[in-house]
Amino acid sequence: MKLKKNIAVSEAGLLFNPVTGESFSLNPIGIEILNLLRKEKSDEEIRSAILSRYNTDNPTFEKDYQDFIGILKHNHLLESHEETKA
Amino acid sequence: MKKPKLNIGVTGLNAIDSPGPGVSVIRALKEATSFDTRIIGLSYESLEPGIYMHDIVDRTYSIPYPTAGTDTLLERLEYIQEREKLDVIIPNFDAELFPFIKLERRLREMGVHMFLPTLHQFEERQKVNLNEFGKKYGISVPKSKVIYDLNAVHSLPAEFSFPMIVKGKFYDASIAYSIEQVKSYFNKISAKWGLPIIIQEFIHGTEFNVTGLGDGTGKTIAAVPMRKQYITDKGKAWGGISISDEKMLDMTRKFLRTTKWRGGFELELMKNKDGELYLLEINPRLPAWIYLAVGVGQNIPEALVNLAMGHKVKPFADYTVGKMFVRYSWDMIVDREEFEQISVYGEL
16 A cells, blocks of 8 residues: 655645645544555554554454545545556 | 836726636736836726726726727727837737737737737637537547527437536536526526527536646647635635646647647636546636736746747746635725726726
């Protein structure tokens, strides 16, 4: 899972897609996950990072994480397989 | 080196809910680095706000509506030219472009320069010709049909699904969800702007605009795409942000390269959920949001004036992405005498 290179994220957690002009506001956990994605961490590495820092269980994390990734995909913020290959 | 001072006539000083580009164009000209300006406003109505903005408009003259014909307009412009020695005129309304294009040679002889599309370019991009335009230049446009008669409305459901867009030949567009609504908008829009009416396929998606400048040889001098962030009831952007969509810029460059467009323009685009771009309209003039282009590093009105004056203009290489414009309205306090002056004498 790779965040598109041109996506800008401010310290306050505002994500800006320069291609579409859309802005999204992220909560603190969202910012944290996004920063891990930017460092090209794997799903497994992100899971262990979040579970080690927060009092939550694996099924809850998994559900919320997949929801978050789904939103990023829906808004074309992740590089698709084809784009990654190109 | 001393900068030249140019006398520039500008129309479109109105600022109703569908504001004219004049005041934004003037702000851009005031920030020009290659020349100084004396701005002469050219107005159609006495309540156009630009008339009273004495800090940016030096003098205003009323001019006749395009319906009065080119001879009447020429006569008025000759009167203005005797007094003001205009170097350039920038017309900013679709409806006035035809007479100004017709008068371009005559005005040139009087010393007034313009940088307008050719009559062929102007006619070819008319809304009624959009289907053919798309086919000829290989640009995706929504399916559209021109109708002259209310009876033709009944055959539309066989060709278009609801909702569909009902458009006037110059201005106005409404989304119709039933035959009754199509009829109602047909009557309303044709009463205001005349016939024909254009029926257009509705494309679900996000609206974008691109403004820019073509030098008439196919070269792109300027291009700035913008996403509408805040849209009024009339579909006008009241807030927007500059973006960097390569597909949009490619379409713009293709439009300029293939048509050899001469002058300023605004492309109205729709992007559907699959990322496909459709060209909805080509406005043959600068848009009301042109000051955003200045804000991101492309002073398009300045470049347009330099092209009109016959100078070489280097294409802009880039612009700032993610810069926004947020429009506001501002109540000016005006002396009744000023209103009387422009209403009775046509000059202020």
